[in-house]
Amino acid sequence: MELKKPMKARRIHLLLKEEDQSLVNQLKNVLKRNHCDQAVEVYCHSVKESEKSICAIYPDQIYYENMNENLIRLLVEIQLLKDNKIEQFELKKIKPELKEKFDQWDNDRFYYKQTRIVLRNSGKINPESIDEYIAYDGYQAIAKVLSTKTPQEVIDEIIASGLRGRGGGGFSTGMKWQLARTSESKEKYVICNADEGDPGAFMDRSVLEGDPHSIIEAMMIAAYAIGAHHGYIYIRAEYPVAVERLEIAIKQAKDYGLLGKNILGYNFNFDVEIRLGAGAFVCGEETALIASIEGKRGTPKPRPPYPSVSGVWGKPTIINNVETLANIVPIILKGHKWFRSIGTETSPGTKVFALGGKIKQTGLVEVGMGITLKEVVYDIGKGCPNNKSFKAMQTGGPSGGCITSANLETPVGFDELVKLGSMMGSGGMIILDEDNCMVDVARFYMDFIVDESCGKCTPCRIGTKRLLEMLNQITEGHGTLELLDEMEELAVYIKENSLCGLGQTASNPFLSTYHNFKEEYIRHVVDKKCDAKVCKALLDYTIKVELCKKCGICARGCPTYAITGTVGKDPFVIDPELCIRCGACVLNCKFDAIVRA
Amino acid sequence: MVNLETLKQIQRDTLNQINLINTEETHRILIGMGTCGKAAGAKLIFDYLTEMKREYHYPIQICPTGCVGMCILEPMVEVIDRNGQHTVYINVDEQIMKEILHQHIKQNIVLDQYTINGVKETYES
Structure with missing residues (x-):
């Protein structure tokens, strides 16, 4: 196989006319097709009444104008992959003020799509002075x-x-x-x-x-x-x-x-x-x-x-x-x-989000209201690591709810998020990917609420405890469809009858995951399977006979002696009765012969 | 007790100091020292820098600061020179800090390999 030279990291800044906005996605597609989307960052900027569509490549500082579909293809294939300039389209003399603007954008690209009002001084001044x-x-x-x-x-x-x-x-x-x-x-x-x-x-x-x-x-x-x-x-x-x-x-x-x-x-x-x-x-x-x-x-x-x-x-x-x-x-x-000029009509200003969970760029971001959730996750947070796919976003902490990928185009705003069954909350934004089990996520938040419920009113004190017990039953494989109906009824009851904001929103983690990921709950209770492979009690470990090299390393590492076989002769077998689903054998096996399902 | 005039005076003086106008120092070094930075080891770098400044009289202004927002790249060190040029170094440890002092502060050579532009895919786990 031909070895490829690792590509130089580059940033492409696009300044596009109104009618050329679709070029961004085309560029991203071309990059993906040429397998260089990991090394190139694309930033799109909008300037009111920009005359021409201009593209700047950093750190080389090469500029092209009159962008079109054809040029984008050439740009990637010739400029980026072969490192040759496309002479006939190059913009040799760029206006100094435009160059300055591009330089500014390149410097500020860590704050790409961000507006800093609340965090205006953070990281700039000495807070102790x-x-x-x-x-x-x-x-x-x-x-x-x-x-x-x-x-x-x-x-x-x-x-x-x-x-x-x-x-x-x-x-x-x-x-x-x-x-x-x-x-x-x-x-x-x-x-x-x-x-x-x-x-x-x-x-x-x-x-x-x-x-x-x-x-x-x-x-x-x-x-x-x-x-x-x-x-x-x-x-x-x-x-x-x-x-x-x-x-x-x-x-x-x-x-x-x-x-x-x-x-x-x-x-x-x-x-x-x-x-x-x-x-x-x-x-x-x-x-x-x-x-x-x-x-x-x-x-x-x-x-x-x-x-x-x-x-x-x-x-x-x-x-x-x-x-x-x-x-x-x-x-x-x-x-x-x-202040009114930033954000939307009903929610002016900015919002700070703490991006966390399965996202490449964890940290604090401050964005103007009205930006879409998709931009926050993919443009600022850079998406999920290890090429996993985005599953849901948890906003508003335990009182909030989950937003699925179908609703990512929603603009950030107080009323918009409430419509999705979540809420802005204080601004924690936890990104979940395909490896997260939604039942387990609901269980985690419910566990938190049970701990934090002050105990003054009964619906919150006892209701949340019961809800947690039921969620535990599901993750342990004892769930039934009737139980799900009972849980929904209880959750609504807690919501309507609690004294304060904590209780009134306490069942949100369950309700929002249940409404958005009903199939996942049903798969847990009917098929007793956890597709994200998180709920231990629902997992089965088996050894593939054709892959087993009969080395016995798995058996030696098993804490409950659940694996039996003869070294060099019989393939090894896991006894599901004895197995505690710790996963030690999967880690020990050098031949990927043990499957978790 | 400050009043409106003294407030303006303090502002002018401090801005001069921050922008390194008529100061002994030639560089202002910002260290991200929010909880995220401290957890990643920024305190060690801060101590190291103060030690170096005391011992060898480096012409630097050391400024601990709050969170910049890119918690994953902490500890972050930002070097600002008299021309207002900002250089942001990420995932800095004592060894890198030493190099920054030797090359960037003494000889004005920017260490591209440690800057936020030079390092790629640092956040890929």
Whole structure:
């Protein structure tokens, strides 16, 4: 066989006219056909009223213009594979401003399709230095607010921006502030909710670690708007780095007189205190969080009264998520029109997602609302590793749900995701591939909920426990079709009768996997098979007689002596009664003779 | 106690320092030290750099920073020079850091093989 020279890694940037947009997919197809799609990254950029379709190849810095189908084929076959230029189509003299643009795009390609508002300073400044925060327009927003705006004007600005709470529900932040402002009380409170408990979510942590001062400044603005003088940051003790940096930030702000009395010389007093949570999931729910701040056991209360009327110590309180607060400062500085220009009509602004699970580029991404989920998974996350195929995406943590590949074209937005039976939640995005069993995923989340249910109301305390037991029955191979019906009934009952948000969404992991992957559940209960090969009790190990070399290595490694045979004479056989499905024999066998099914 | 004027003053001074204008330092080195970076070993690099700066007086400004967003490539080290040229090194360890100090800081040679552009398929597991 002819050995191929490994191809140089390249980036292709396409600047396409409106009518040429389909060329992107053609280019990707041609690359795939020539087996070089792994070495070449394709980026497509849109510029309003671009005159020509131009293609730039980096790092070589070669440009071609007037892109068409034919040229794309030539480009891949001649330029990329043979490293020869296609002289007649090359754009020799590129306009300097255009070249600059391409260079800029090439530099910024790690933030390809991203818009950074919340994470604007993360990775750019030293979070332990207040001076560096001030250098990038820090504390300018509070200065602007104190010197030129009345509290009502601040609230009007936030309402006009259409900012919605990033913690899950998506309630209008400005409205929340307005309610707290109109509540009559001498004392009011501002709370920053940094109790981030969803498995796989770490956006709030990163914001607090990367840019703690922006949260403090936003809390000051909120306090000025509603007339509060005291704030709490409720953060879990499991985030030691974030807590440490917040403490430093608060101390520095106090030293500069940015917290305390007569801030910046104006008649405005504000102070912030950190409250450490012990890491209970339910304390992210606002009434439970308030109870926890007051030193009581963190259990939720029925609403109304809402915290905007009666919150901490019975006083009007606003509770905002970290990410929501991180949006406040840019809105004040740049105005609501600018904020409205990003995102969609109903969900303006950006959303930070923590990409995790079976994806090549795990990490934090911040995208403008309205981008499709497909772009997040394939363009930013670069798809699933090891050439596995995408199965589903879990958003919103245990309260959210699964989105299947059929719905990947959906734009990101609060209402759009709810329509799919999932929710935006705080922004954890866990990608599942073909090796994940959906029943097992539901079981994992249900296990989490059972642990975290506070036990105050019966549907959530006992219902989720029963649901988990039933899921366990299925994964252990004792499921029946009647059981599935019973589970659905129970899940709906829990949803309708629980006290707080945790219970009302507790059965979502089961319901959404059940609705989207019904065949998989049915295969588990009827055929007793787990196609993803995750549920151990449903697996069968057999040795293929024709492949067995009768070496006996598998038998020696078996912890339960379930494999019998004679070395060199009889093929080895696994006794299914004794087998505990540990999989040690599969790892030991050098000839792939043992199959798992 | 700061007021509006001193706030502006601090901003101007710090921006000069960050952009390495009229400073002794010639390079600003950003180390991703969020929880993701620390878990990947950024603290070791930070300690190593501070040690080197104290011992050999490298003209560098060491700046621990938060998460950049590409947690899988941590520890990440970004070197910014006086011309505003950014170079991002990924999956850095002490050995690579040593080379960066010797080549990039001392002689201004960018070590392409360790940068985010040079390494391909690093995230392929």
